[in-house]
Amino acid sequence: MPHLVILYSGNLDHPPADGGTDMRALCRRLCDALLTVRDEQDRQVFPTGGTRVLAFPAAHWAIADGGAAGEAAGRGGDYAFVYLNLRMAKGRSAEVHRRTGETIETVCKAHFATHLATRAIGITAQVDEGHEVFDAKNSSIHPLFAPPPKA
Amino acid sequence: MPHLVILYSGNLDHPPADGGTDMRALCRRLCDALLTVRDEQDRQVFPTGGTRVLAFPAAHWAIADGGAAGEAAGRGGDYAFVYLNLRMAKGRSAEVHRRTGETIETVCKAHFATHLATRAIGITAQVDEGHEVFDAKNSSIHPLFAPPPKA
Amino acid sequence: MPHLVILYSGNLDHPPADGGTDMRALCRRLCDALLTVRDEQDRQVFPTGGTRVLAFPAAHWAIADGGAAGEAAGRGGDYAFVYLNLRMAKGRSAEVHRRTGETIETVCKAHFATHLATRAIGITAQVDEGHEVFDAKNSSIHPLFAPPPKA
Numbered sequence: 001m002p003h004l005v006i007l008y009s010g011n012l013d014h015p016p017a018d019g020g021t022d023m024r025a026l027c028r029r030l031c032d033a034l035l036t037v038r039d040e041q042d043r044q045v046f047p048t049g050g051t052r053v054l055a056f057p058a059a060h061w062a063i064a065d066g067g068a069a070g071e072a073a074g075r076g077g078d079y080a081f082v083y084l085n086l087r088m089a090k091g092r093s094a095e096v097h098r099r100t101g102e103t104i105e106t107v108c109k110a111h112f113a114t115h116l117a118t119r120a121i122g123i124t125a126q127v128d129e130g131h132e133v134f135d136a137k138n139s140s141i142h143p144l145f146a147p148p149p150k151a
Numbered sequence: 152m153p154h155l156v157i158l159y160s161g162n163l164d165h166p167p168a169d170g171g172t173d174m175r176a177l178c179r180r181l182c183d184a185l186l187t188v189r190d191e192q193d194r195q196v197f198p199t200g201g202t203r204v205l206a207f208p209a210a211h212w213a214i215a216d217g218g219a220a221g222e223a224a225g226r227g228g229d230y231a232f233v234y235l236n237l238r239m240a241k242g243r244s245a246e247v248h249r250r251t252g253e254t255i256e257t258v259c260k261a262h263f264a265t266h267l268a269t270r271a272i273g274i275t276a277q278v279d280e281g282h283e284v285f286d287a288k289n290s291s292i293h294p295l296f297a298p299p300p301k302a
Numbered sequence: 303m304p305h306l307v308i309l310y311s312g313n314l315d316h317p318p319a320d321g322g323t324d325m326r327a328l329c330r331r332l333c334d335a336l337l338t339v340r341d342e343q344d345r346q347v348f349p350t351g352g353t354r355v356l357a358f359p360a361a362h363w364a365i366a367d368g369g370a371a372g373e374a375a376g377r378g379g380d381y382a383f384v385y386l387n388l389r390m391a392k393g394r395s396a397e398v399h400r401r402t403g404e405t406i407e408t409v410c411k412a413h414f415a416t417h418l419a420t421r422a423i424g425i426t427a428q429v430d431e432g433h434e435v436f437d438a439k440n441s442s443i444h445p446l447f448a449p450p451p452k453a
Contacts (some may be wrong), residue, residue: 003385003426005309007156007205013361024362031364048367050424052383054309054360058205059164060175062182065199069295079292081203083154094284101285109289122201122292124154127285133396134403134429138411141381141424144371158307158356209356210315211326213333216350220446230443232354234305245435252436260440273352273443275305278436 001130002088003052004030004104009081010057019078019119026111027053030084033107039096046088049142063122070120080121084108087128101127152281153239154203155181155255160232161208170229170270177262178204181235184258190247197239200293214273221271231272235259238279252278303432304390305354306332306406311383312359321380321421328413329355332386335409341398348390351444365424372422382423386410389430403429 006027014020031053037045067077084104088097104125115121157178165171182204188196218228235255239248255276266272308329316322333355339347369379386406390399406427417423 001426003309007154007207009205024364027362027364028368031366031368035367048371051366052385052424053364054311054383054385055362056207056309056358057361059208060178060206062175062178062204064182064202064292064296065186066179066182069199070292073295075291075295081205081292083203083205097284101287105287105289112289116289116291120292120295122203122290123288124152124290125285125287126281126283128282129284130428131430132428133399133431134427136403136407136427137425138407138414138418139424139426140377140418141366141372141383141422144375144377144422145366158305158358160356207358210359211329211357213326213329213355215333215353215443215447216337217330217333220350221443224446226442226446232356232443234354234356248435252438256438256440263440267440267442271443271446273354273441274439275303275441276436276438277432277434279433280435 001050002034002046002086003054004034004084004086006053006055007083008055008057009061009063009079010059011078012080012082013057019080021111021115023055027055029107029111030104033103034100037096037100037103040093045092045096045100047142048145049139075120080115080119082108082112082121082123084125085128087130090129090131092129097127101125152201153185153197153237154205155185155235155237157204157206158234159206159208160212160214160230161210162229163231163233164208170231172262172266174206178206180258180262181255184254185251188247188251188254191244196243196247196251198293199296200290226271231266231270233259233263233272233274235276236279238281241280241282243280248278252276303352304336304348304388305356306336306386306388308355308357309385310357310359311363311365311381312361313380314382314384315359321382323413323417325357329357331409331413332406335405336402339398339402339405342395347394347398347402349444350447351441377422382417382421384410384414384423384425386427387430389432392431392433394431399429403427
């Protein structure tokens with residue numbers, strides 16, 4: 001853990017000139033940023049080998065009124081939406097939750113700054129604590145990395 | 152909020168003559184219907200600018216026995232499945248949960264009436280209250296709309 | 303219920319010679335295996351008509367350090383990730399949760415044995431109990447099957 005899953009309207013995969021963005025770059029920035037989150041004892045929160053960001057464009061979507069208000073306001077009627085949901089293991093502190101969520105939000109606000117300023121787009125970031133009743137992990141990635149530094 | 156996420160077997164993107172449906176139209180109908188939900192004080196429940204429906208066709212899937220029973224029953228072995236999951240903010244009443252869920256179910260039963268009558272399809276609609284530990288929203292869509300009417 | 307949703311890095315849809323796998327076959331194996339799970343009274347846990355597996359390749363992703371450690375270790379830098387999340391109805395026993403989760407894990411370990419031995423891949427399986435506040439099911443698949451045997 002954690003997994004950060006991004007669900008978004010497929011119009012964000014359009015070329016930048018047509019209102020899209022580089023979602024692959026966003027995934028990388030978010031993954032890099034998650035690896036920098038540190039807890040109250042200044043330890044890396046998320047194990048490097050267990051940090052993953054996956055992004056899924058919706059094939060179909062509907063947002064708000066469908067575009068009329070955006071057209072009327074000169075923002076265009078082609079609304080976009082990004083939902084970022086990070087699921088982390090149980091038992092972290094509220095401070096770690098806050099730092100993690102703010103890290104995601106900060107990356108998104110920077111990545112989408114032009115979009116937020118020029119088109120109609122909604123970005124929601126939420127962090128969930130998993131409450132799974134079964135959990136199994138098998139990985140040949142974890143062994144590639146030393147455990148997070150203790151100091 | 153809310154987000155309505157639809158996960159479905161990709162065979163529903165086939166042409167209607169081949170058992171598919173117009174998922175984009177379903178998204179729009181669901182979004183429109185969600186905007187009509189009203190609470191016990193007759194106020195609009197979901198803010199217009201914060202209501203989103205996103206639909207994702209599975210690339211691969213397996214359903215039930217894989218088709219034998221449907222073939223035997225003359226319904227065809229190409230089963231379909233639609234899972235609708237709405238996540239709404241915490242703190243709504245049970246009555247609002249019920250009205251919201253029934254609104255989604257009503258739209259689905261109408262949209263898929265022919266499918267339910269002629270092919271093997273399962274449709275499950277569930278409403279979850281989010282229990283996120285961090286929540287951040289940035290939007291240039293919300294400002295396009297007045298707050299929901301109070302009266 | 304249940305629904306097993308698989309989110310995975312899209313590189314697993316590559317041809318086997320290029321590190322991919324047959325995700326459709328994995329879905330089928332998982333569905334078949336879920337239908338074999340039995341409770342403490344030796345009854346089939348999941349109704350045949352209500353058991354579904356849906357798999358979604360991410361269009362974009364970022365995993366761990368992006369590949370440097372894998373390259374250095376001779377595992378390659380093209381990391382893969384599979385997240386399997388099964389949501390089942392409320393009220394099952396802890397033993398049923400365990401059996402269900404272990405069934406999924408067993409199928410995955412067999413399916414991905416070569417991948418785990420030869421490339422950098424992470425596989426996480428989790429089971430959630432749904433805590434939905436609204437639940438509606440409409441299906442023309444359920445009637446195709448007799449209720450699960452009681453004996």
